Amino acid sequence: MLPLSGSQPVTVIHRLHPLTKIGCATAVTGLALALNRPMALSPLLAGLLLVMLLGRIRLASRLLLGLLAICALVAAGSLWASGDPSEAARYGLRLLIVAATIPISASTTAAHDLVHGLARLRLPQGLLMAVLVAWRFFPVIADQLRRISEARLLRGGHCRFGAWHRQLMLPLAAITIDHADRVALALEGRGFDVNAKRTWYRPPTFHFRDVMSCVATAAVLMAAVVLEWR
Amino acid sequence: MSLPKFSTREYVFAALVVAAQLVISSILIPITLPLRIPGLANTINAPFSSCLLVIGLARLRKPGSMLLMALIYALLCLLISPVIFSFILCGGLLGEAVGTFGFRGYRSPRAQIASVVAHQMGMFPAAMLFSFLFTPARFVKPVAWAWLVAEVAIATTSLLGALAGIRIVRELVRAGKLRIEA
Numbered sequence: 001m002l003p004l005s006g007s008q009p010v011t012v013i014h015r016l017h018p019l020t021k022i023g024c025a026t027a028v029t030g031l032a033l034a035l036n037r038p039m040a041l042s043p044l045l046a047g048l049l050l051v052m053l054l055g056r057i058r059l060a061s062r063l064l065l066g067l068l069a070i071c072a073l074v075a076a077g078s079l080w081a082s083g084d085p086s087e088a089a090r091y092g093l094r095l096l097i098v099a100a101t102i103p104i105s106a107s108t109t110a111a112h113d114l115v116h117g118l119a120r121l122r123l124p125q126g127l128l129m130a131v132l133v134a135w136r137f138f139p140v141i142a143d144q145l146r147r148i149s150e151a152r153l154l155r156g157g158h159c160r161f162g163a164w165h166r167q168l169m170l171p172l173a174a175i176t177i178d179h180a181d182r183v184a185l186a187l188e189g190r191g192f193d194v195n196a197k198r199t200w201y202r203p204p205t206f207h208f209r210d211v212m213s214c215v216a217t218a219a220v221l222m223a224a225v226v227l228e229w230r
Numbered sequence: 231m232s233l234p235k236f237s238t239r240e241y242v243f244a245a246l247v248v249a250a251q252l253v254i255s256s257i258l259i260p261i262t263l264p265l266r267i268p269g270l271a272n273t274i275n276a277p278f279s280s281c282l283l284v285i286g287l288a289r290l291r292k293p294g295s296m297l298l299m300a301l302i303y304a305l306l307c308l309l310i311s312p313v314i315f316s317f318i319l320c321g322g323l324l325g326e327a328v329g330t331f332g333f334r335g336y337r338s339p340r341a342q343i344a345s346v347v348a349h350q351m352g353m354f355p356a357a358m359l360f361s362f363l364f365t366p367a368r369f370v371k372p373v374a375w376a377w378l379v380a381e382v383a384i385a386t387t388s389l390l391g392a393l394a395g396i397r398i399v400r401e402l403v404r405a406g407k408l409r410i411e412a
Contacts, residue, residue: 018309026312033360098313105309114309126241127298131305133245134252141246142253165394169281172250173398174407176282177289180246184239194238 012209013055014108018117020210021109024217025101031221032097038089040228045093047220048100055108071096111135116204126194137179144175236298240290247286248302254278268373269354269380276350276384277391283349284395287342289408293335296345297326313360320356325349339399343392350388354381 013021032044051057059067075092079085112135115128148171236244255275262271286299300322308315328348333341358377402408 022308022312029311029313098311102311105311109309111306111309114305118305126236126238127301127305130241130245130248130298130302133242134249134302134306137246137249138252141249142256145250145253145257164277165281165398169278169394170398170401173282173285173402174405176246176250176285177243177402177407180239180243183246184242187238187242192238194241195235 011055011108013051013057013104015207015209016108016213017204017206017210018105018109018114019120020206020213021105024213025105027217027221029098029101031224032094035224035228036090037228038086038093040224041090041093041097043220043223043227044097045100047217048097048104051104052100055104057103057107059103067096067099071099113204116200116202119200119203124194125196125198129192129194133183137183140179141172141176145172148172148175236290236292236294240292240295241298243289244286244295244299245302247282248299248306251279251282251299251303252306254282267380268358268376269384272350272354272357273380273383273387276388277394280346280350280388280391281395281398283346284339284342284392285399285402285408287329287336287345288339288395288399288410291336291410293330294326295336296329296349297322300325300349317353317356317360321349321351321353324352339396343389343396346392346395347385347388351381351385354384 028044028048032041035041035044071092074095075088078091079088082088112132115132118131119125119128145168148168152167255278258275258278259271262274283296283299287295290298300318304315304318304322307318325345325348329336329341329345332344336342336345354377399408399410403410
């Protein structure tokens with residue numbers, strides 16, 4: 001699942017600071033990997049499902065079924081290996097929690113919001129600009145790759161295994177270099193300097209809702225820890 | 231955090247190499263994932279990624295170039311999952327360590343190939359450690375052997391991709407498309 005290319009914030013989850021979402025997802029993932037009792041893992045899963053409901057995150061039925069099938073397969077494999085239903089539930093739930101964190105950030109955060117959020121971490125400006133350029137040019141390069149493939153088919157060529165680099169990678173590299181030259185020239189022509197200090201038009205700031213979501217995440221984590229060592 | 235001084239051109243070039251890498255990965259990885267074979271996604275993706283990374287390193291050449299490309303890729307994947315971010319960063323750090331400390335930069339094709347292969351191989355053990363948390367204790371030993379085989383497969387396909395990348399760089403230089411500083 002790739003992040004949003006651009007969206008209007010519609011729910012409270014969309015309006016959260018990107019670093020809040022990433023931080024909470026990291027904490028939940030980390031704790032899910034450390035906990036062993038299925039009972040302790042269940043509040044984490046319940047919390048993630050609640051966030052998905054609040055964020056109106058809908059997964060495609062094929063994706064959801066595939067994910068559930070993989071988790072069931074892991075749980076069944078564990079049950080067969082250990083004969084312990086508790087261990088099977090542990091591995092199945094762990095995987096489900098790690099997978100459930102993926103769509104929360106990816107489908108509620110636009111790439112430019114992430115970059116604005118990362119600007120607060122004082123990462124090099126050039127690196128942030130490069131992340132944005134890579135994201136913006138993803139559809140362009142994908143389109144060019146499709147054209148390369150169509151052109152090859154029009155010429156009646158079939159991709160020979162030994163010639164993949166000449167038939168696919170060479171034109172792709174040439175197109176990438178062309179784009180890079182043009183974009184760099186356009187940026188330099190507009191006076192862009194990666195080493196100059198940069199300001200942001202609308203940097204995302206931490207709000208009360210971010211504090212509240214951190215508190216709610218901490219409460220869920222505490223509940224899970226208490227259930228683990230009760 | 232300080233990366234070596236890269237120019238706007240170099241950042242843009244690195245970004246577009248990563249965009250091409252992301253396009254290829256977004257096509258190949260979803261095809262391989264349902265098969266659930268350890269390391270298959272990396273093995274299939276490695277030749278294409280390595281080829282593009284070698285082209286990137288041949289153009290950038292400065293120490294830190296591998297880390298720069300890995301960081302751009304990792305930051306884009308941060309939204310998908312912090313776990314994927316950590317895999318890619320691990321690979322990037324290993325590749326950069328090989329290139330910078332082993333070869334003092336990416337001037338020679340040997341340094342470019344070694345760094346790219348190390349990068350591809352470095353990503354898999356991080357994923358492997360993560361996968362151990364989903365593997366029942368009884369299966370850890372046989373699965374460890376499967377992972378060793380997967381690592382060899384990744385190294386092989388990555389090496390093939392990197393060698394293809396070197397050939398592409400030579401052709402692009404001959405055609406005047408790629409300027410490489412002496």
